[in-house]
Structures are given as C-alpha cells and as structure tokens.
Amino acid sequence: MTRLAPGAKYFIYTYGCQMNERDTEIMAGFLEEMGYEAAERPEAADLVLFNTCAIRETAEQHVFGEIGRLKAVKAERPEMVIGLCGCMAQEPETVEWIRRHAPHVNLVFGTHNIHELPDILARAADTDQLVVDVWKSAGEEVVENLPSRRLDGVKAWVNIIYGCDKYCTYCIVPYTRGRERSRRPEDILREIRALALQGYKEVTLLGQNVNAYGRDLGTGYDLADLLADVQKIDGIRWVRYLTSHPWQFTQKLIDAVAANDKVCEHFHLPVQSGNNRILRKMNRHYTREDYLDLVRRIREAVPEASITTDIIVGFPGETEEEFQDTLRLVEEVGFDNAFTFIYSPRPGTPAAVWNRRDPTSMEEKKERLLRLNELQYALQRKRNERLVGRRMEVLVEGPSKKNPARLSARTRTNRIVLLPHEEGLAGRFCEVEITRAHTWYLEGRRVGEPLPERRVPLAVHS
Ligand code: SAH
Ligand code: SF4
Ligand code: F3S
Secondary structure, eight states: OOOOOTTOEEEEEEOSSHHHHHHHHHHHHHHHHTTOEEOSSGGGOSEEEEEEOOSSHHHHHHHHHHHHHHHHHHHHOTTOEEEEEEGGGGSHHHHHHHHHHOTTOOEEEOSSOGGGHHHHHHHHHTOSSOEEEOOOSSOOOOOOOOOEEOSOSSEEEEEOEEOOOOOOTTOOHHHHHOSOEEOOHHHHHHHHHHHHHHTOOEEEEEOTTGGGTTGGGTSSOOHHHHHHHHHTSTTOOEEEEEOOOSTTOOHHHHHHHHHOTTBOSEEEOOOBOSOHHHHHHHTOSOOHHHHHHHHHHHHHHOTTOEEEEEEEEOOTTOOHHHHHHHHHHHHHHTOSEEEEEEOOOOTTSHHHHHHTTOOSOHHHHHHHHHHHHHHHHHHHHHHHHTTTTOEEEEEEEEEOSSOTTEEEEEETTOOEEEEEOOTTOTTOEEEEEEEEEOSSOEEEEEESOOOOOOOOOOOEEO
C-alpha cells in the first residue's frame, strides 16, 4: 500500500451515534497532526475511512453500498487507501465480507484502538495484505490526551464512559464497544475547563449509558456528582448528557438536573416497549410501571422537562396486544419526540435466535411502525402547539439545512426553532418568542439582544 505524504487528503464517513461522531473528531485530530488535510468529497481523498455503525442492518447495508461504489474510484486511483473502523469492524462477518467482496479495502480497525491510527496506517503501508486490528477481549483501558479536531465551534462532545454491560437481548453494542469503562472525573473536568477557555458554550457528556458513570471506578462518585462539578465551570452555559437508561436513573440524578441550572431539562429515556413481558425478554430491568413512575418523578422535580425516547416494534414474539401496550404507554407519557425502529436481528445476540421463529411478518411490523408513528406525530405536534407565544432561550446553530434563508436554533429541551435569517447570529444564544408549531420544529422570532458570544476557530488540540 502507498505511504501517504503530508498534505494528503482524508475523508471520513461517519454513521451511527454521537460516540462515533466524537471518534471521528479524534481520528481527524490524529490525521491533521500527521499533516493530512480534510477533503470535501471521498472521490478527492487519498485516505477514506468508514466509521461504521452496526446497530441495525440498514446502517450496515449503506456502508457496503458506499464501499462498493468506491471500487471504481480506486480502480482509477490505485494509491487511494480505504479503511473501515467503528462498530462493524468488531463483527467477524464484516471482515469476512471484505475479504470476499471488497479487496480494495486496505485496513480494518476496532473501536478501542483509534489512538493507534498512525501506527495502523504505517503498518498497512508496508503490506499489500488487508491489515486487521480489532480487539478480541472484552475490555481495554481508557486512553487520555487524544488530539481532536472538533467539528463545531460552540458545542462540544465529551466522552465520560465507554462501552455497555447491559446486554439488552436485541443489541450489538456490548459486543462492539466492550465493558463499561468510566473516565476519571479529573480528566473529564480538565477537558471541559479547557473547552470553556477555548470559548465552547455547550457540552454534551457522552456514553452508551451515562447513568452507569462511575460504577466501575468504585469511588461512589456518579453522574449527579459530575453534573454538579461541571455546573461550576465558568463559561459553559448548557450541559447535556446522552444516553441514559431508565434502569438506575436515580432520584439523586433527577434532583441534580433540577438543582443545576446549566443542565438542560431534556431527558432522553429509551423505553423500547410498553409491555412487561417484552421488556423482560429484552432484559431491560424495568417494568412499564417503573417507567411511568420515573416519568412522574421527573415531571414533579423538573416541570418543564422534555422527555424523548426510543422504541422498537416487532421484537421477536411481540403480539398485537403487546404492541398496543406500547401505543397506550406513548399516549400516557406524551413524549416530545420518539425514535422508532423495526427490530433488526443482530448476529450473535439472543433475540436474533428467537427471531427465526417469529410468526409476525415484516408487513405487519411495518404496519405497526406506521401506526406508532402516526400516534406519536399527532401527540408531538400538540405538545409543540402549547409552546406558541412562549419565550425561551435558544442557541442559534446556523442556516437551516432545508431552508438556508432561515436560521436553525435549538432550545434547552432540544427542540428546533427556525428564525428569520440575521447576519452574525449563528453560534450565539438569544431569546425567542415562538410564533408557530409544527410536528418537527417550531418557528420563532428573536426578542432582545443576543449574548455576545464568539465561535471558536476550529483547530486541532488535545
Ligand atoms: N444505549 C442506548 C441505546 C443505543 S442504540 C440505550 O440503551 O438507551 C439506540 C437505539 O437503537 C436503542 O435505544 C434501540 O431503540 C435501537 N436499537 C438497538 N438495537 C436495535 C435492533 N437490534 N433493532 C432495532 N433497533 C435497535
Ligand atoms: Fe444496547 Fe441496551 Fe446497552 Fe443500550 S443499554 S447500548 S440498548 S445493550
Ligand atoms: Fe452504532 Fe456503535 Fe453507536 S453500533 S449506535 S455506532 S455504539
């Protein structure tokens, strides 16, 4: 394989969750430290990396399709280097597929060793064979002081815990990301203090399971304590955390969100199903009643709370009656948003085996998803309509993707608000009045002066 010279162009495809987006920032940091530059399009790059997601089959098919498409590009430019990393890299099936169908791929590396990227590239440069470096054991230490090229100048992602030990029976993540490993509080707080000094205003604390934070450290320090410490950092205005599990979402954590005003009143609590038998089969560790009680306690402590969720329909063996329990729960809770999915069998997980004997057809599952979405969209719109006439603080993100003549902003509760375009407003906080509600977004107009914030010039830093 060709050794890439400084000045070489790289392009990273990023699929999946925020953890992957953060990993992409770190890989970009390494590549830029090595003197490489970002390319606008994969066709123009010397190095193309696929940072992949394995959560559902559709995500994987997209990656296979894109890799296939690059075959012709690489035939024209044989010196192009193609690598696959992220969660799919940890699945033996992926490596097998590459060997069989994609000989133009040069390297595969895992989710635990992105800090070895320069090394892996050097190793690949010395051979024409496929270089594979994925983990085989279930745990790795936490590596600190990674370079990174953050992709936004106002909002920053901060990892607090890696991996997941929950082993929900449908989910691949524990196999692709390993056991739960928390970063030490002092390392996290040092990173956030540096971000604040650089001018970042919003941080999102990341993990597959942020409310498991600290358990493996054995010191008793948990996410509630961390939120209280982040609250004290000058310059940071908003704090978010993703994703939390309804199991072990403690009263102490609810109280911490209520007590620390920088912590946004948004609770993303994936419920997955509203039926107790299915929840048990999923290994979720809570019942429908536990979940409803949690929602009640959150709304009691944080009346403005926005609650969003993830739901799977068509889990193996789910009956029509059991699915209706999910519809009833959705109605009872009144979610502000819901990400809904049809169950997708993942190799090596228990549910994939049960799925072989599932009598419910894909047509039926699609129909359940439609019914669920219809209900959720109607409820969501109603919840948004209640906000018309209200004033709230937003962070203006930039021109709207769909309508560049307008600015897209976000509320503390993570709702999108479209505003009339104004020069110099992007990257700043301001107060808006909500003028119209839709299912997916709100419209508003600015009232009062924006806070004089500045965007951070994007550069590589540790
Ligand atoms: N750690 C988070 C979820 C990460 S995956 C949590 O436990 O809450 C994001 C969502 O993808 C999950 O909440 C679930 O709704 C969905 N998901 C996971 N595995 C899936 C599968 N095999 N099929 C369909 N959806 C799945
Ligand atoms: Fe997957 Fe469950 Fe872990 Fe979430 S908690 S990542 S759904 S195993
Ligand atoms: Fe996907 Fe891996 Fe995230 S499977 S959702 S990229 S942890």
